[in-house]
Amino acid sequence: MRKENPEYSRSDLGKAYTKIYGWLLQYDKEWLIRNSPYLRSTGNREKIDYLERDKELLSKAKLIIDSWSEHEGNLKRLVRKSRTGIINLLDVKASYSLFSGKYPLTTKYINSNIETVEDFRHRRIKIVMDTKYKDEIVTKNMVIEAANLKNYIRINIEKREKLLKYIEDLVTIHNNKFL
Secondary structure, eight states, X not given: OTTXXXXXXXXXXXXXXXXXXXXXXXXXXXXXXXXXXXXXXXXXXXXXXXXXXXXXXXHHHHHHHHTHHHHHHHHTSOOOXXXXXXXXXXXXXXXXXXXXXXXXXXXXXXHHHOOOHHHHHHHHHHHHHHHTTTTXXXXXXXXXXXXXXXXXXXXXXXXXXXXXXXXXXXXXXXXXXXX
C-alpha cells in the first residue's frame, strides 16, 4: 500500500484501503504503527503568548460591550449581554472553561459586564417606554404587552410580583411627566 502511494498519510491509507487498514488496526496494531507513514506537522507550532492575547481580547471585549447598542441595531432586535454572546463576537473558538483559563483578564471583564436575564428584562421595559411610549401616557398592561412579558408573568409566579412592582414604578414615573 505504501509503495503504491508513498505520499499518502495514515488517514489517506485508511480511507483508500478501508478493509485492510481496519483489519490491521484490529489484529496487528503494533505492526501497523511501525509501518505507517510518519506523522506530518499539522501547522504552526509557535508558542502563543496568552498574556498578550488576553490583553488584545480585553481591548476588543471593551469595544464590543461599549458598542452593544450598535450591535443590537445591526440585528434590529434587543440582545442580552451574555458571556457566550460576547465570546462569540470576540470570534474565539473555545469553550468557556478553556477560554476562562487562558484569558483571565478578559474573563473577569466580561463577567463584570454581563446582563442577567432579569437585568435584560428591565432594560427591555425601559427601552419600550423610552421609544414606543415616549410621548404618551402608558398603562402597566401596555408595557407588559409591548415588552413581550405576558407569558413570563403568567408562568413565573414567584417573580411576578417583583416585576409588576418594577413596571408600576416606571409607569408612575413616566406618566408623572405628563401631569
